[in-house]
Amino acid sequence: MLELHVSPAGDDSAPGTPDEPFATIDRARRAAREATGDVIVHLGAGTHVLTEPLALDPADRRIAFQAAGYGTADQEAAVISGGREISGWQVHDGVWRAEVGDLDTRHLYADGRRAERAGIDGIPGDARRTPTGYVTDSRAPLAWQPGVEFVYRGVYPWTEARCGVAAVAPDGDSTAISMRQPAFGWALELYRSAWDGEVMDGPGLPTRVENDLAFLTEPGTFVLDRSRPGQHVLHYLPRPDEDPQRTRVVAPVLETLLHATGVRDISFRGLVFADATWLRPGGDRGFLHYHGNNFYDGGGVEEVVVVEGQSWVTVPSDTKSVPAGVVLDDATGIRFEGCRFTRLGAGGLSTSGGSDITVRGCDFDTLGGAGISISESRQVLVEDNLVRQIGLDHSGSPGISLAGTTGCTVAHNHVTDVPHCGIVAGPAGGTRIERNLVTRTMGVLADGGGVYVSGPQGDSHDSGATVSGNVIEDTRTPYNFGLYTDYGASWVTVEDNVVVRADSTAVLHVSPPLENVRYRNNFWDADPLGSDSVPDGVTYEDNTTIADEDRLRSATAHIRDRAGRIR
Numbered sequence: 001m002l003e004l005h006v007s008p009a010g011d012d013s014a015p016g017t018p019d020e021p022f023a024t025i026d027r028a029r030r031a032a033r034e035a036t037g038d039v040i041v042h043l044g045a046g047t048h049v050l051t052e053p054l055a056l057d058p059a060d061r062r063i064a065f066q067a068a069g070y071g072t073a074d075q076e077a078a079v080i081s082g083g084r085e086i087s088g089w090q091v092h093d094g095v096w097r098a099e100v101g102d103l104d105t106r107h108l109y110a111d112g113r114r115a116e117r118a119g120i121d122g123i124p125g126d127a128r129r130t131p132t133g134y135v136t137d138s139r140a141p142l143a144w145q146p147g148v149e150f151v152y153r154g155v156y157p158w159t160e161a162r163c164g165v166a167a168v169a170p171d172g173d174s175t176a177i178s179m180r181q182p183a184f185g186w187a188l189e190l191y192r193s194a195w196d197g198e199v200m201d202g203p204g205l206p207t208r209v210e211n212d213l214a215f216l217t218e219p220g221t222f223v224l225d226r227s228r229p230g231q232h233v234l235h236y237l238p239r240p241d242e243d244p245q246r247t248r249v250v251a252p253v254l255e256t257l258l259h260a261t262g263v264r265d266i267s268f269r270g271l272v273f274a275d276a277t278w279l280r281p282g283g284d285r286g287f288l289h290y291h292g293n294n295f296y297d298g299g300g301v302e303e304v305v306v307v308e309g310q311s312w313v314t315v316p317s318d319t320k321s322v323p324a325g326v327v328l329d330d331a332t333g334i335r336f337e338g339c340r341f342t343r344l345g346a347g348g349l350s351t352s353g354g355s356d357i358t359v360r361g362c363d364f365d366t367l368g369g370a371g372i373s374i375s376e377s378r379q380v381l382v383e384d385n386l387v388r389q390i391g392l393d394h395s396g397s398p399g400i401s402l403a404g405t406t407g408c409t410v411a412h413n414h415v416t417d418v419p420h421c422g423i424v425a426g427p428a429g430g431t432r433i434e435r436n437l438v439t440r441t442m443g444v445l446a447d448g449g450g451v452y453v454s455g456p457q458g459d460s461h462d463s464g465a466t467v468s469g470n471v472i473e474d475t476r477t478p479y480n481f482g483l484y485t486d487y488g489a490s491w492v493t494v495e496d497n498v499v500v501r502a503d504s505t506a507v508l509h510v511s512p513p514l515e516n517v518r519y520r521n522n523f524w525d526a527d528p529l530g531s532d533s534v535p536d537g538v539t540y541e542d543n544t545t546i547a548d549e550d551r552l553r554s555a556t557a558h559i560r561d562r563a564g565r566i567r
């Protein structure tokens with residue numbers, strides 16, 4: 001077995017030994033390609049800064065990238081970063097200012113703490129929508145710089161969109177705000193619905209406006225001024241305990257840290273993946289979120305009738321997935337163990353296709369999008385991970401998401417402090433969601449659940465989905481369900497779960513209706529909606545409702561003791 005060593009203080013002309021390590025991961029990767037057997041690449045302590053994504057392809061195989069001393073008391077802290085440290089600060093009226101050239105980013109971190117983009121709540125003045133944007137009686141927007149962005153939180157109850165401002169100009173006694181295209185035009189066609197006689201025709205007024213110097217009033221916020229091409233200026237209003245000479249400020253530059261395509265037998269152990277951004281929402285195409293980890297990128301919409309003659313909703317004909325800082329495409333035999341994914345502008349880890357993938361004992365936190373997204377992959381195990389504080393930029397993001405998968409298991413994870421669903425399983429086959437602890441979900445948006453399952457899950461109960469042994473607590477916003485089988489879910493067994501402190505523990509009547517769904521031996525603190533008139537497609541048996549919290553906790557101790565991270 002060949003062992004190679006990398007240190008941020010190393011030299012790529014060195015032999016890659018413990019005493020004379022390489023300087024870059026890419027140099028070690030090239031050396032590993034020349035080996036005939038297994039290779040371990042030891043990453044030493046410090047920040048390994050990438051200037052471009054680490055791209056692995058089929059020529060890379062049988063390699064383990066790991067923190068030096070992995071699994072021992074001497075394990076070193078190795079960070080793979082796509083960020084750039086900001087220096088040369090000047091201080092004006094308490095605001096730090098740095099010239100950053102052509103730097104483009106939507107994220108900033110001061111000593112590892114996330115800084116928010118400066119913003120205000122809504123358009124100033126009395127505003128209304130027009131076919132191309134908005135008109136307001138306030139003159140304040142006339143001073144906005146290029147790069148201002150509108151946020152539409154709850155444009156559907158489960159959706160949050162973003163569109164950039166193209167131009168602001170006087171319009172008589174008013175101010176006209178033109179939005180970037182095609183994003184705004186797409187939003188007008190996508191976000192349309194009718195419900196109980198109330199019709200929504202496109203997005204209304206934005207809930208938040210971001211990225212202008214006039215908004216820089218709260219400590220720990222920043223603005224990137226891009227009004228002069230190639231001469232961008234970063235403005236940061238520090239927190240009281242920060243100092244321009246001592247505080248390390250990092251702006252993520254790369255959008256992807258690692259992209260592995262068609263690789264086999266690669267492991268990552270004990271590493272930190274950090275400091276990536278995602279620029280798309282600020283561009284002409286915006287970010288038109290629809291559901292879960294998916295967004296609209298043009299291509300037409302379809303009208304889905306919920307109640308004939310009364311209620312309907314438009315849905316995208318096609319969607320794309322929010323990317324991640326670490327991406328696997330058609331990869332096989334991949335292992336992530338004991339890693340951390342943090343300070344990433346989109347998702348943490350995504351897979352598309354491939355098989356035999358394990359994500360075990362990892363932490364996912366401080367992410368703009370989803371924690372883990374698995375799409376069209378086979379035999380994936382997501383086990384013993386902590387997923388928290390995700391969806392910080394895109395509130396519809398789930399903690400863990402499965403779509404189009406076969407034989408995938410999500411077990412013994414703790415998902416907590418997320419803005420929408422904790423664990424999502426779309427149409428798939430053989431999914432197992434078992435013994436997870438799911439707490440404090442649905443923190444921002446509505447119409448979701450702690451565990452959400454939709455669509456066909458197989459063609460029998462043997463090939464279908466099992467949701468069992470999970471503990472789901474504190475599903476927070478109104479109009480949510482602790483356990484949510486939705487949108488024609490079929491061949492699902494929901495058993496031996498515990499649900500407490502949800503707006504509704506579960507729901508049995510949905511559209512399209514549930515088929516071959518079994519709810520049995522579950523415990524809740526309130527009856528599910530529809531349990532008094534169980535629909536034909538649902539079997540509801542031996543479930544127990546205990547309103548008293550202490551009695552419920554005692555009765556479910558055997559389930560609670562086995563749920564969550566492996567002790």
